[in-house]
Amino acid sequence: MDFVNIPLFAASVLVFLSVLSGVVSTRVGFPVLLVFLLAGALAGEDGPGGYPFNDFVLSFWVGNAALAVILLDGGLRTAFSTFRTGLKPSLLLATLGVAISAGITGVGASLLLDLDWRSGLLLGAVVGSTDAAAVFAMLKSSGARLNERVAATLEIESGLNDPMAVYLTLALIAVILQAQPGATGGPAPVLLTLLQQFGWGTLFGLVAGLMAAWLMRRLPPSDAGITALLLVSAGLAVFAATGLVGGSGFLAVYLFGMMLGNRATERTGTALSAMDGYAWLSQAGMFLLLGLLVTPSQVLTVAGPALGVAALLMLVARPVAVWACLAPFRFRPREIWFISWVGLRGAVPIVLAVFPLMAGVPDAMLLFNVAFVVVVVSLLLQGTTIGWAARRLQVALPEAADEKRTRAVFGDFVLDGASPLRDVCAFYGLPLPEAQADAALSSWMATALGRPAVVGDEVPLGSATLVVRAMEGARISMVGLKLPAEEAA
Incomplete structure (x- = not known):
């Protein structure tokens, strides 16, 4: 053997x-x-x-x-x-x-x-x-x-x-x-x-x-x-x-x-x-x-x-x-x-x-x-x-338990994707895009991206940056908002 x-x-x-x-x-x-x-x-x-x-x-x-x-x-x-x-x-x-x-x-x-x-x-x-x-x-x-x-x-x-x-x-x-x-x-x-x-x-x-x-x-x-x-x-x-x-x-x-x-x-x-x-x-x-x-x-x-x-x-x-x-x-x-x-x-x-x-x-x-x-x-x-x-290269998403990095990536504020874009711009003092003034925040972001959205995608709006925070299928359900340090303060 x-x-x-x-x-x-x-x-x-x-x-x-x-x-x-x-x-x-x-x-x-x-x-x-x-x-x-x-x-x-x-x-x-x-x-x-x-x-x-x-x-x-x-x-x-x-x-x-x-x-x-x-x-x-x-x-x-x-x-x-x-x-x-x-x-x-x-x-x-x-x-x-x-x-x-x-x-x-x-x-x-x-x-x-x-x-x-x-x-x-x-x-x-x-x-x-x-x-x-x-x-x-x-x-x-x-x-x-x-x-x-x-x-x-x-x-x-x-x-x-x-x-x-x-x-x-x-x-x-x-x-x-x-x-x-x-x-x-x-x-x-x-x-x-x-x-x-x-x-x-x-x-x-x-x-x-x-x-x-x-x-x-x-x-x-x-x-x-x-x-x-x-x-x-x-x-x-x-x-x-x-x-x-x-x-x-x-x-x-x-x-x-x-x-x-x-x-x-x-x-x-x-x-x-x-x-x-x-x-x-x-x-x-x-x-x-x-x-x-x-x-x-x-x-x-x-x-x-x-x-x-x-x-x-x-x-x-x-x-x-x-x-x-x-x-x-x-x-x-x-x-x-x-x-x-x-x-x-x-x-x-x-x-x-x-x-x-x-x-x-x-x-x-x-x-x-x-x-x-x-x-x-x-x-x-x-x-x-x-x-x-x-x-x-900032393509890695933060872990849920990492609060510091989560805030750094998604911002300090969390918004509902269904929120009217007009109301968001008025509340935070941001310029209102006239072409879609009556659209929901999620719809405007999807159009601005020009591609299928994923968690982590960013769209600038005035001095702020909007970040896709959560998705429900193909729809943006939650949005993070990042403001400049002085405005956030």
Whole structure:
């Protein structure tokens, strides 16, 4: 039984120590996901563990299954109500934003790494999308309570942008292989994959989600663990079935979870704590395995150019893409800068970097090593500063118990959103906007904002600032009033 006991003992000890280190590391703000990744690298052939591991097929299989579970968990927690503020910008970020980010990064990578332009763009596609596992985990652990617009945009984008990254990666691999001597075929089949990825992914996800919700509502009550196991097995089946017909399993399983979570909320809500366990187990296993694939001595040989690619992605490509996509939606500049910074890269780029290795693309190992560096830098720099950036850019809302910060954000006075604007202006000596003089305070603020309102939105009125303090659905129910210090006194 040694062939069972020795690997099982080694794997369990590695996972235990990684989780223990991750729990301790969160106290100092170190990303727990990075702990798993580094633990895998240390257990590999260049680390103290000395275990040689190069099974890319197994890693690819585990990575896809783990991402399916993570996206399912994210979809179950995505409420339809967040679509009011986050759906349209997220869709643009998940499609055009990924393409822009990949294009800029790819051009820079070609120059920094002296790669053919096709290989450079392939690297851009591999690292072009944000990672759902990283975004969900780091937002949760950051302790920052983000306003609804920012949180919804980040979470929905990270759940929807994988299909675009997969499409670009597959398309560019095909372009590179077709350019090799003796290659046959043209780009037409590759172009069709775009419609296949999004079309089948959307259809399978929505239909399967509706059917599963209908079934869940009619099943007798069961233990939370059993329900979670039912959800995971169904989600993996949807993921695999969609892939078999050429669709995006990533998109399908996210939409499946979202439809199921909103249509059968009472049944799925009881299983969310158990789903948390499945999601963390998936993340731990995936990051450990991907860490084992990396050979640090090889990574060090390209560390300089790889750091340049990471800097280009974080400081140029991602901000340009976010500004271009969010400009039509009247996001505040500080919200756009924050969303730009929280473009976290995680396991998805490393999983996508396995695609070229399995396809036999030239320089595939170089792309894999650079993607690993990009992920480590993103988790280390962006992941550890989410809370700081949220407070610095003023997109974090105060906790209810923090009276001092609550008054600083919302002001000293609380007004009913239904109050007549004319009465508010007369009482506080503020100029009355003639265009809507007879409107309610909430209606005037909604018009002045020009976008769906969220808690924390501000509208200036004379020397005062009106702040959305509470919402009832899409309606502003409570408004905070901030006056200059001398007037407030």
